[in-house]
Amino acid sequence: MSRTLLIGFVCLLVALTVALLERPEKVEDLDEDIINAQNFYEIPPLPGKDIYGFITEGENIQIEESAIRRNESLYTILRKHDIDPQTIYNIQQKATGIINLRRMIPGQKYRIYKNEGEAFAMVWHQSKVNYAIINWLDDIHVETGMVPINKEEAKVTGVITSSLYETVVDAGVSRRLGAELADVFGWEIDFFGLRSGDHFKVIYENLYANGEYLGIGDIIAAEFQHRGRVYKAYYFENESRRGFFNENGDSMQKELLKAPFRYSQRISSNFSNSRFHPILNQRRPHYGTDYAAPTGTPIISVGEGVVIEAQRRGGNGNIVQIRHNNSYKTAYLHLNGFAPGIRQGAKVEQGQVIGYVGQTGLATGPHLCYRLYVDDRPVNSITVDLPAADSLEEKYYEEFRHVVDTLDSRLNELKLKPEIALN
Known part of the structure; x- marks a missing residue:
């Protein structure tokens, strides 16, 4: 193609482009392209489906x-x-x-x-x-x-008059909330030594599936006043840590539980350096806490460890001893029998059933004598401070403080009923 022809072709293209740009538009030519109230048609919705994925709309x-x-x-x-x-x-x-x-x-x-x-x-x-x-x-x-589980937040308060579980039920809440509270505070509070007037506030979840109530979900925050002392627990979770912590960021979980039962049992005899023995008719040290309970009541290990003794031994009756670490050891006396697999050398988890209440050995009735040893010296399991699990790392503290401040304000909004409010 010659230079002259090339220049002419380019000029022709430019002229055609200008002509097209200057051509007046006619609305009627664009009617089919413009979306307006006259030509807009709504896209029909998809047929309705139920939670199982089936189409349920239609007469058929x-x-x-x-x-x-x-x-x-x-x-x-x-x-x-x-x-x-x-x-x-x-x-x-x-x-x-x-x-x-x-x-x-x-x-x-x-x-x-x-x-x-x-x-x-x-x-x-x-x-x-x-x-x-x-x-x-x-x-x-x-x-x-x-079925997708829906969570709805709920709140409850209660004042102890008899037991934790009866108080929870009287408040119109599932008995399981009592067990959840005992799990949260079980390392801090001896729930078998509650006093009339102890009280609690709880923010928790109720679970529903397909509109049907399933039961109690997680506790979000709780406050428990026991013997004049206030304990608080906040649920905290991020990419690295999850669990309940007190207001200082210390884990609520301890290496050892306060008591070897899941449900309330009455303390019939406390730790003492001089107690009158009802069978021997003499005063002697009682290095344990006695829990009166029906024969066959399950007894749990207060912490993970290794069984160092599981046998019948004289006045102690059937006894289990567990070594938890270099410092802590526990003993469970007068058992009716041992749980399956409980023998010397067996490893046990915290909360695992190890035996059942009985009255073997020198015992006047069915009960458990529970003993705690620190560095092989007997200590009062009710009053001793137990070692805690790891606290929150400092890098999470600011995030945790925000959670605490928010939940504290919501706990403070919960009031005890006027007729039972305490000073």
């Missing part, structure tokens, strides 16, 4: 809910809905390794999905949360799932 979809009856099985349930035996057999084969369809228990809920009266799927609830989906519409699919 029916859902039948029921509960498993005595002697019912998957076969009898599906046959009632006209599912042929071969399909049921194929479902059972497909479910192998995914879910055990033979463990259907009376009372468990299920629902059958139908399209124009023909069943095509089933949801079986093993619990309020766990379920299995069986779908045989095109091919057979079996899968398991969990």
